[in-house]
Amino acid sequence: MSERIGSERLTDKEKPAWSEILDLGPRPARPRAGERQRTYEWSDPAEVARVAPETSGLDFLQKMINGEVAPSALSRTLDFDLVEANAGRVVVTARPAEFQCNAIGTVHGGVIASWADTAMGYAIQSRLPVGISLTTLDLQVRYLRAVRPDDAPVSIIGTTDHVGRRTGVARAEVHDADQRLVATATTSCLILPRGQ
Numbered sequence: 001m002s003e004r005i006g007s008e009r010l011t012d013k014e015k016p017a018w019s020e021i022l023d024l025g026p027r028p029a030r031p032r033a034g035e036r037q038r039t040y041e042w043s044d045p046a047e048v049a050r051v052a053p054e055t056s057g058l059d060f061l062q063k064m065i066n067g068e069v070a071p072s073a074l075s076r077t078l079d080f081d082l083v084e085a086n087a088g089r090v091v092v093t094a095r096p097a098e099f100q101c102n103a104i105g106t107v108h109g110g111v112i113a114s115w116a117d118t119a120m121g122y123a124i125q126s127r128l129p130v131g132i133s134l135t136t137l138d139l140q141v142r143y144l145r146a147v148r149p150d151d152a153p154v155s156i157i158g159t160t161d162h163v164g165r166r167t168g169v170a171r172a173e174v175h176d177a178d179q180r181l182v183a184t185a186t187t188s189c190l191i192l193p194r195g196q
Helices: 017-024 045-054 057-066 075-076 109-126
Strands: 002-005 008-011 080-084 089-094 132-144 156-162 165-175 181-192
Touching: 008 132, 008 181, 057 080, 057 109, 075 080, 075 109, 080 109, 089 109, 109 156, 109 165, 109 181
Parallel strands: none
Antiparallel strands: 002 008, 080 089, 089 156, 132 181, 156 165, 165 181
16 A cells, blocks of 8 residues: 655555654653552453353343452453442442542543443343343443542442343443432443354
């Protein structure tokens, strides 16, 4: 494949790297004062994924709660746990922390969106039969107030509005430790038959 730059055609091997085109210069050193570290562990996602097709969605979630199935790698990265699962309704508990914060000291909206997306996905999964999975098609989050590290724990309740053969629709409410509503979310998910 070739690309035209000006009046020349360049092959892939001749194309300059983006850093050469943009000339970003040296990257500034990050400040080190007050720096913190975080270490955590997770299970092999492939091992977890092997269990899912063998059980119904609700059974899989119950096994996760009971410790028979390892939690997702994302749950370790963003520090949340599935604590309750019923058909069409789940509860996820998250622990806001400094490592999730943006530059102004509040939990980044993307972290909150991930918590909500997870709860809604689990809610839809709780209504799926053996061998069926899902993936998010769209996600809308409305932020109502900031979440700070000292607002722990945060509870995310995911409920289904509809689960059909091809799509599932769910909503989530995110509450801080004082049970104040901090965000709401909605999603639609594509239902994936076995092997897709």
